Amino acid sequence: MKAGIVGLPNVGKSTLFNCLSNAKAQSANYPFCTIEPNIGVINVPDPRLNKLAEIVQPQRVQPAVVEIVDIAGLVRGASKGEGLGNQFLGNIRECDAIIHVLRCFDNDNITHVDTSINPVRDKETIDIELQIKDLETVDKKLEKVRRAAKTGDKAAQKELVTLEKVKSSLEAAQSVRTIELHEEERNEFVKPLQLLTDKPILYLCNVDEGSAITGNKYVDAVKEAVKNEAADLLVLAVATEADINELESYEERKLFLDELGLEEPGAARLIRTAYHLLNLQTYFTAGEKEVRAWTIHKGDKAPQAAGVIHTDFEKGFIRAEVIRYEDFVSYGNEAKVREAGKLGVEGKEYVVQDGDIMHFRFNV
Secondary structure (H helix, E strand, C coil), X not given: CXXXXXXXXXXXXXXXXXXXXXXXXXXXXXXXXXXXXXXXXEECCCHHHHHHHHHHCCCEEECCEEEEEECCCCCCCHHHCCCCHHHHHHHHHXXXXXXXXXXXCCCCCCCCCCCCCCHHHHHHHHHHHHHHHHHHHHHHHHHHHHHHHHCCCHHHHHHHHHHHXXXXXXXXXXXXXXXXXXXXXXXXXXXXXXCHHHCCEEEEEECCHHHCCCCCXXXXXXXXXXXXXXXXXXXXXXXXXXXXXXXXXXXXXHHHHHHHCCCCCHHHHHHHHHHHHCCEEEEEEECCCEEEEEEEECCCEHHHHHHHHCHHHHHCEEEEEEECHHHHHHHCCHHHHHHCCCCEEECCCCECCXXXXXXXXXXX
């Protein structure tokens, strides 16, 4: 599962990526510094994993991860091939969610591709390019569906109604994620098209250090512009995060954060937000050899969760032994949880909950 960092050139995308990943993307004050997308596999900060490791004292600890992709900056006309348009749009299509970085700070030393600071305009620039590309995709699909609908195909006629609705919304500069559709319409007719503006989105307002907690007039304008979207919004001083990232010791980083009035690096909040944006959650396995966080989709059932460890676990699934995280911490170990009758034995229909500690029984 990938989240793609997008935005206009020079808004802080590669600097952000460097904060999140050990892979050092090039960062410079000119457009198209990032040409090939940089990919980082990034640990998801989770205090629960640390607590389990403290109790179990395993030989190793393995956190959950999420892929973050740093994509080249887009400019007006990208949908028609301007700049690195086609490549940019293709890279977005391969991502499961979008982190849209908006410049919300003044700095005369960092040029803006449109010469002035206006994050709402910047957002609309990218929105329009993505909407134009989606309109092309929908129009191509509509050609086929209209032909099938004319023959009396009931399913095609149903699909036609949905796609016409999507087309008219895109023509009105409305992103697909904001269109009111029945779940069946979205899942059957819209999701298979992998439309760019249907992807979950997080707007990241890149601010100066002094605005990291309170925000500023630019952030307020973005909040107003996206209030009717099904979107998350996060305020982050990316340059400051980069400075924190360069400090060697935990004590130095903690002191820097305290001076800013922050409890933790914003990068940690961003990674967790991206994880949830991708509709992901975590379950744990805990033993002497390893305490590990496993990534699954929200709503996954026990056999699917087992399959993340190994496909044989899913094929031969018999049952799952489940301990709630709170019970494990409260009682202190698995044996005491069993004694207290707090260990659940669950079958194939059990929907895994975030934080479950699981052990699978299977037969191959």
